[in-house]
Amino acid sequence: MIQTEPKADILDPRVLEDVAAGGLRITGEQALRLYHEMPLQELGAWADARSRELHGEHIRTYVIDRNINYTDICISACKFCAFFKAPEEEGGYLLSHDELARKIEETLELGGTQILLQGGLHPDKPLEFYEEMLRFIKGFGIHIHGFSPPEVCHFTKLSGLPVAEVLSRLRAAGLDSIPGGGAEILCDRVRSETAPRKCSADEWIEVMREAHHQGMRTTATMMFGHIETMAERFEHLDRVRRLQDETSGFTAFIPWPFQPANTVLSHLPAATAVEYLRMLALSRIFLDNVPNIQASWVTQGGKIAQLALFFGANDFGSTMIEENVVAAAGVGFRLSEREIRQLVGEAGFEPRQRTMDYTLVPERL
Ligand code: SF4
Numbered sequence: 001m002i003q004t005e006p007k008a009d010i011l012d013p014r015v016l017e018d019v020a021a022g023g024l025r026i027t028g029e030q031a032l033r034l035y036h037e038m039p040l041q042e043l044g045a046w047a048d049a050r051s052r053e054l055h056g057e058h059i060r061t062y063v064i065d066r067n068i069n070y071t072d073i074c075i076s077a078c079k080f081c082a083f084f085k086a087p088e089e090e091g092g093y094l095l096s097h098d099e100l101a102r103k104i105e106e107t108l109e110l111g112g113t114q115i116l117l118q119g120g121l122h123p124d125k126p127l128e129f130y131e132e133m134l135r136f137i138k139g140f141g142i143h144i145h146g147f148s149p150p151e152v153c154h155f156t157k158l159s160g161l162p163v164a165e166v167l168s169r170l171r172a173a174g175l176d177s178i179p180g181g182g183a184e185i186l187c188d189r190v191r192s193e194t195a196p197r198k199c200s201a202d203e204w205i206e207v208m209r210e211a212h213h214q215g216m217r218t219t220a221t222m223m224f225g226h227i228e229t230m231a232e233r234f235e236h237l238d239r240v241r242r243l244q245d246e247t248s249g250f251t252a253f254i255p256w257p258f259q260p261a262n263t264v265l266s267h268l269p270a271a272t273a274v275e276y277l278r279m280l281a282l283s284r285i286f287l288d289n290v291p292n293i294q295a296s297w298v299t300q301g302g303k304i305a306q307l308a309l310f311f312g313a314n315d316f317g318s319t320m321i322e323e324n325v326v327a328a329a330g331v332g333f334r335l336s337e338r339e340i341r342q343l344v345g346e347a348g349f350e351p352r353q354r355t356m357d358y359t360l361v362p363e364r365l
Contacts, residue, residue, distance in 0.1 A: 010026060022050070022053060022288060025288050028235065031285070032231065043282070044281050047281035047311050048312060050284050051293070058349060059360070060352075061315045062315065062317060062340050063319070064111050065107065066320070066322050067320055070095045071095065072324075073086075074086070074087075074120025074122070076120070076198050078195035079195065080195070080260075080263050080264075082261065082328040083324060083329075094125075097136050101136075111353070111361075111364055112142070112321065113143055113353075114144070115143070115145065115146070116145050116146065117145070121198075127159045127166065131169060134174035135173050143176045147175065148180065148181035148182040149183075149199055150181075152167065163206060164214070167211055180253075183221050185235075186240070187236060193227055194265070217251050219252045222254075225270070225275065227265070240287060241289060251291070252291070254296060255283045256300075258271065259331050260329070262330055263329060273304045291358070294313060295308035295313035295316055295317060297333060297335055305317075305343065309349065315358075
């Protein structure tokens with residue numbers, strides 16, 4: 001990919017035409033200039049042009065899955081998290097196989113294709129516990145998108161095994177792909193202030209690199225709008241883009257704004273819809289090598305997510321039959337598959353169900 005001349009005027013429509021066509025790559029400094037100086041609608045139009053260049057005019061996708069959080073017990077105590085229970089606190093849970101089975105059966109009945117399996121960093125369960133959980137879930141024949149890099153790093157610390165071995169054992173037990181959670185902002189200044197016990201930015205990247213080398217596809221996320229600077233947001237995007245240049249293992253990128261309620265950082269203001277749409281559009285323009293960008297209706301609601309389809313998103317994300325983490329921060333948006341299809345359809349696109357790797361699922365409705 002050709003890097004734009006760092007001195008090229010990124011506000012010049014001729015330069016942006018090349019960027020939208022996929023011929024030029026923008027720098028972090030140029031992204032900052034676009035963020036601060038370009039009117040929202042114009043920025044959205046360029047991101048939309050890039051999205052239509054990659055995905056055409058017709059189909060916009062979504063996935064049916066269930067977010068199963070196998071435990072809320074966690075040693076990390078991240079300042080932005082309203083979901084976890086410290087190990088010494090009352091009321092934490094760890095799901096039994098019976099509870100897992102009921103959730104998976106419900107997901108399959110609703111046409112679900114995958115389980116998003118994530119949990120807190122439990123203080124003492126051995127790797128065998130997670131292998132057993134994977135083998136049990138795999139018995140239902142469903143795709144397992146599970147264990148984000150902080151969990152994998154936690155397993156390496158508890159087991160004393162290297163990342164490669166932990167991943168290959170999880171994979172052998174049934175893990176299919178890895179969600180990009182726990183990335184927040186891939187910058188150690190931000191991580192050490194908000195989540196000092198969680199994996200570092202380098203460790204997050206290393207888990208993803210190894211997963212890609214072992215043939216697993218993964219996603220990447222960014223949770224923005226807390227203590228990070230704008231430059232740190234583009235440092236994050238740059239790390240994702242550089243790893244993608246190396247491995248092509250990311251299927252999608254999902255940016256979403258921090259939800260402050262019920263967290264240690266509850267004094268911070270929540271990002272506005274305008275800020276969300278700006279960041280989404282810039283993610284599409286900056287990440288020229290990540291094919292899919294997801295809207296976040298879970299944090300923004302259906303109407304803003306519908307608008308996101310004109311600001312660079314080509315995917316509505318998941319139906320989230322169950323969602324606990326954002327809900328714990330007091331955000332209660334719910335959408336059924338029918339409502340998602342209606343929102344996508346009313347925006348002028350054909351809604352299509354997909355799998356984790358964006359293969360279209362034959363129509364059921
Ligand atoms: S974000 Fe994850 S790792 Fe951090 S406290 Fe919450 S459950 Fe634990």
